[in-house]
Amino acid sequence: MKTASSKSELREIVRQWKRAGQIIGLVPTMGYFHKGHISLMERCRELADKVVVSIFVNPAQFGPEEDLDRYPRDIERDLSLSKDARVDLVFVPDAMELYPPGFQTWVVVEEVSQGLCGASRPGHFRGVATIVAKLFNIVQPDLALFGEKDYQQLQVIRQMVRDLDFPVEVVGHPTVREVDGLAMSSRNSYLSPSQRQTALCLKEALDLAEEMIHKGEQDAEIIKKEMAGLIQGYPETRIDYIVIAEPDTLTPMERVDLPAIVALAVFVGETRLIDNRLFH
Numbered sequence: 213m214k215t216a217s218s219k220s221e222l223r224e225i226v227r228q229w230k231r232a233g234q235i236i237g238l239v240p241t242m243g244y245f246h247k248g249h250i251s252l253m254e255r256c257r258e259l260a261d262k263v264v265v266s267i268f269v270n271p272a273q274f275g276p277e278e279d280l281d282r283y284p285r286d287i288e289r290d291l292s293l294s295k296d297a298r299v300d301l302v303f304v305p306d307a308m309e310l311y312p313p314g315f316q317t318w319v320v321v322e323e324v325s326q327g328l329c330g331a332s333r334p335g336h337f338r339g340v341a342t343i344v345a346k347l348f349n350i351v352q353p354d355l356a357l358f359g360e361k362d363y364q365q366l367q368v369i370r371q372m373v374r375d376l377d378f379p380v381e382v383v384g385h386p387t388v389r390e391v392d393g394l395a396m397s398s399r400n401s402y403l404s405p406s407q408r409q410t411a412l413c414l415k416e417a418l419d420l421a422e423e424m425i426h427k428g429e430q431d432a433e434i435i436k437k438e439m440a441g442l443i444q445g446y447p448e449t450r451i452d453y454i455v456i457a458e459p460d461t462l463t464p465m466e467r468v469d470l471p472a473i474v475a476l477a478v479f480v481g482e483t484r485l486i487d488n489r490l491f492h
């Protein structure tokens with residue numbers, strides 16, 4: 213496995229692979245790997261000849277009051293896990309490499325960025341779209357993998373690729389969960405043992421929505437109210453949003469017509485967790 217910390221090193225390696233006609237897959241990450249990340253790498257291994265993983269805690273997607281400084285990091289462990297997953301190249305740039313002084317160009321995906329996480333994290337998807345556009349230009353992958361756990365992020369990237377004609381196939385990957393159903397996330401490491409139990413309320417609220425939708429409930433307000441009630445029954449929870457929306461545009465629905473996505477963000481203590489479920 214190779215590693216590169218500069219754009220020029222990375223480009224030189226990828227250029228040789230491209231010359232040999234190899235299909236390049238990219239998995240962009242912020243590191244601190246769990247099985248969700250590994251699963252993306254393994255899927256990439258199946259789809260591409262060469263697997264490139266980027267590890268970069270992107271300051272541009274964190275708000276001023278958010279967890280940029282304390283975001284968990286363990287680069288040695290990440291490199292070892294990448295090697296086990298048969299990754300070919302890990303790109304580990306520092307912030308100066310990607311945002312040198314004078315940086316001033318941003319990618320803004322307008323409508324699909326606005327609701328859900330975009331509403332409570334202003335500028336977040338501008339940071340995400342910009343870093344992903346840069347990584348696409350630096351790595352020039354044929355395909356790139358993104359987890360459905362960050363469902364809005366996946367749709368923002370799909371929209372950006374369509375609108376800006378990036379020659380990249382965007383592949384969505386199902387959410388990998390702990391045995392009890394909690395969506396894996398690097399931020400789960402912030403949770404105390406009791407908060408870890410409470411964190412299950414996101415999955416339980418989605419189970420409740422599923423049950424109501426399967427029974428024929430079509431009033432989104434009623435479903436969201438029941439979900440909120442369940443979550444509020446747990447200590448230390450604060451609901452950021454619960455949305456039922458059209459899955460591509462993320463336009464909220466009042467009347468639930470399938471397909472629909474139910475997505476939510478909940479603070480458990482100080483830790484903000486997200487989850488979602490798609491209904492066909």
Ligand code: AMP
Binds near residue numbers: 240360385
């Ligand atoms: P992150 O390092 O959190 O920015 O995540 C890097 C990539 O892994 C993103 O495409 C995420 O959507 C994806 N990802 C994170 N957690 C999971 C999970 N539990 N299951 C599947 N994909 C995930």
